[in-house]
Amino acid sequence: MFTFPENWSEMTAEEQQQWVIEQAKAKLESETAGLKKSRDTVLAEKKSTAELLKAFKALGKDPEELQEQLQRLDEIENSDLLKKGKVDELVNKQVAKLTAEFEAKLKAATDENETLRSTVKNRESALAKTLVEGGIQEGINNAGLVVRGGALEDVLARGSRVFRFDPESGKAIAMDGEKPLFDKAGEPLSFKAWADQLREAAPHLFDETKKSGTSSPGGGGGPTPPGTVAKGDQKAFGANLDDIAAGKVKVV
Structure with a gap:
């Protein structure tokens, strides 16, 4: 909104038109000043980035050469600090550098150890699960029991x-x-x-007792297929622990 001058009525049509144009131009410049400033800032940053990239390219053609150039610059800076007697500043700089390198290596080693620890833990858990479940089924076989259809999961969980x-x-x-x-x-x-105790406590989990001489899968009734180990074959089980944990050999 414009505030018209007191002598507006005395001004000619041309003077009034010129006054309105000047007021509009002033208002437009005021409202766009922030945008122009932002534009100038972006252009200046873009120019600075381009110059920085150009300077980096001039230092080396590849990352290794660039690293060597930066190392030389660092040595020159250190030499300059020594010449100026700024020993404390140089020491603090080197301590900060060594600390950063040590922390980076420590983090990498910690991450690697955590990954290894997790792998070992998962492997031990898989071995433990296989050993326990294999022992449970072997105990059931040795007790002459037959797990009722659909009840094996419950028996293994117990x-x-x-x-x-x-x-x-x-x-x-x-x-x-x-x-x-x-x-x-x-x-x-x-x-x-x-297994004998479980039969007494939860007889509904089992069918009738196995007949003497009847073998079950993995119970020693015949050779097992390649890539498998019988549940009751403790010798083969122990010899294939790593492959069983890795899933390369199955317990049947």
């Missing part, structure tokens, strides 16, 4: 809550919390003894 893989001994140990479990003879609870 057994996995009891037996825990011990990395030190390489064996599965029956535990109740932090306390080891024992059979009636005072011996560590075996898979077979546990």
Whole structure:
């Protein structure tokens, strides 16, 4: 909105027109001043970036050569600091540089260790699961039991809550919390003894007792296919632990 001059009525039509044009131009310049400033800033930054890139290209044709040039510049700067007697500044600079390099290497080593630790943990978990489930099925076979159709998953889950893989001994140990479990003879609870207890506690999980001499898959009734290990073949199981954990060999 314009504020007209007091002598507006005394001005000629041409003077009024010229006054309006000048006011409009002033208002337009005022409103676009910020945009022009932003444009000038962007152009200046673009020019500065282009000059910086040009300077970098002049220092070297490849990353290795550029790194050598930067190293020389750093040495020149250090020499200049020494000449000026700025020893503390030079020491602080070198300490900061070494600290940054050490922290970068430490982070890389930490990340690598975490990855390795995770891989080992996953491998141990896979081995433990395979060993425990294989032992459960072997115990069921040795007890002369037949798992009812569709109940195997439940049986394995129950057994996995009891037996825990011990990395030190390489064996599965029956535990109740932090306390080891024992059979009636005072011996560590075996898979077979546990299977007998499960038959008494949950008979609905099993069919009729197997007939004597009947073998089950993996129970030693015949040769196993290539790439597989029988559940009851502890020797073959131990010899193929790594391949079993990696999924290259299956337990049947």
